[in-house]
Amino acid sequence: MANSAQADTLSPQGTSAPPGSTEPLADLAARYKLTVSGARPGLLAYTRQLWARRHFIVAFANAKTRATYSTAKLGQVWQVLTPLMNAAVYFLIFGYLVKTRQGIDNYVAFLVTGVFVFTFTQSAVLAGSRAISDQLNLIRALHFPRACLPISFTIVQLQQLLFSMIVLGAIVLGTGEPLSFKxxxxxxxxxxQFVFNVGLSLVLARIGAVLVDIKQLLPFLLRTWLYLSGVFYSLDQYTKHAPTWVSHALAANPATVYIELIRDALIDSQKNVPLHVWGYGVGWAVLMGLGGYVYFWQAEERYGRG
Structure with a gap:
């Protein structure tokens, strides 16, 4: 046993050389240009791999969209019915009982726009949290950039929103708003908002890959976010007497920002949003899009292991 141990030459990393060789494994691997199986590629190389699989991302998203409501009799109509029913509940509870509609011109268009836009982010977050943990068989069977999955799931939510936007446009026109170049x-x-949602989905995908119970916590966090985002009330009216930092924080909330931008575009009776709101929208998209992408990439080699 002692002679056998002395015969092995250890590399600086502590790995033994092949029998009959005194060259450390690290040097041997470098000489023959061998790499670790499943090692994470550099960020630029990873991005190139992701771009090369753009057709797979779109095809996967299309397949998921078709399969989502394949067993329901009304099919993809539920993409519109679900947020519409939520809007009806909010209109009854908050619009009539709590009277948050007071002081808001065209409250129906105001409310429905807020619900549809927030649902886009909400659905992307929930789908992203399951993007890795629910696709382990696919991840372990095939080699591809794992970011394909949360991006695909966010595209699914975008496709559903675009379908819903047709109904939203009809509702806005039906409430008396004019059709304009705005x-x-x-x-x-x-x-x-899509770029922001992709970044947020990537963050939740990495967290959900390790912490499966995040799916149980997210509905509560999203409900709180909903209440803070001015979906069914005017933030300006409810923060008139609040400390300045509170009104600024709520106004900079990314969900509020994207809701206000789309309300400003569709509802002529809404006051024009200040230019800095577009700055918030760009800033959140860049910060979350790039930050979420890098955060997800850093754990690339760990997805599907264990």
Missing amino acids: WLLVVPALLL
Whole structure:
């Protein structure tokens, strides 16, 4: 046993060389350009791999969209019915009972827009938290950048929102709002929200891959976020007597920002949002989009292990 131990030459990392060789394994691997199986690629290389699989991302998202409501008789109509029913409940409870509609012109369009836009982020967060933990068989069977999954799930939510936006536009027009060129601002606003949602989905995907119970906690966190985002009440009215830092913090809330941008585009009776709100929208998209992407990439080699 002692002679056998003395015969092995250890590398600086503590690994033994092959029998009959005195060259450390690290040097041997470097000489033959061997790499660790499943090692995380550099960020730029990872991005190139992700871009090369863009068609897979879109195809996976399309398949998920078709499968989501395949067993329901009304199919994809539920994409619209669900937020509409939520809006009806909020209208009854908050609009009539709590009377948050007071002082808001065209409260129906105000409320429905807020519900549809917030639902987009809410659904992306919930889907992202399950993107890794619910796809372990796929992850362990195939090699691909794992970021494909949360991005695909966010695209699914975007597709559902775009379908819902047709109904939202009809509701807004039906409440007396004019169709104008300002509606085109919905496109950059939704694009910024999509980038923000992708980043947030990537963050929750990494957390959900390790902490499976996050799925039980998220509904409570999202409900609190909903109440703080001015979906069914005017933040300006409810923060008139609040400390300045509170009103500024609520106004900078990303969910509030994207809701206000889209309300401003669709509802002519709403007061024009200040230019700095667009700055908030761009800032949140860049911060969460890039930050979430890097945060997810840092754990790339750990997804599906164990």
